[in-house]
Amino acid sequence: MSESAVAVFERLTGVGVPERPSVLFETACVMGGSVAGLLAARVLADHARRVVVVERDEVDLAGRWRSGVPQDRHGHVLLPGGLQQLERWLPGLAAEAEALGGYLAGSDQQVVYHDLEEQAPIGDAHLLLAGSRTTSGW
Structure with a gap:
């Protein structure tokens, strides 16, 4: 019997890196070094x-525009x-970003609004904030 859609989704969105991936290619080529391209390269x-x-x-x-x-x-x-998935593929990313000037904002430092109404707290979620890529930061 084939895997259910729920089981496939859970497997694909889990936070663990595959335990025993199989080598399928001699060389893989990714076009573009954006965040998406670099994550594709990592996977x-x-x-x-x-x-x-x-x-x-x-x-x-040097961080120039x-x-x-x-x-x-x-x-x-x-x-x-996104932070959870990036940590999946690049363990320690948040800590490294913080060391380089990023900021990990806890739920006590966030407010969510919808139609100008404050919403219920979002639990124990964290946001990773960063300035621009310039060396001068924000």
């Missing part, structure tokens, strides 16, 4: 002997579900 790393990321922009580790990325200068927030 593929469990199934390929080598992963190559092709990025058209020059990598600038990229003219082709309009949201480059914005503040960034990682919601609880």
Whole structure:
């Protein structure tokens, strides 16, 4: 009998990294070094002997703005579900982000509004906040 849709969803969205992934490819290629591209490369790393990321922009580790990325200068927030999944694939990400100037906001530091009405507290969820990629922060 095949797996139920609920079981498949639970398996795919669980927070554990696959225990024994099988190597399926000699080389996997990811086009683009965005967050999505880098996460795809991380997931593929469990199934390929080598992963190559092709990025058209020059990598600038000094944190300067990229003219082709309009949201480059914005503040960034990682919601609880995204943070949980990123920690799944990149354990220690939140701690490293905090060490580099990010801020982990607990539920006591958040307020949610809907139609100008404050909503019930959101439990024990955390948001990871970061300034822009500039070296000057926010």
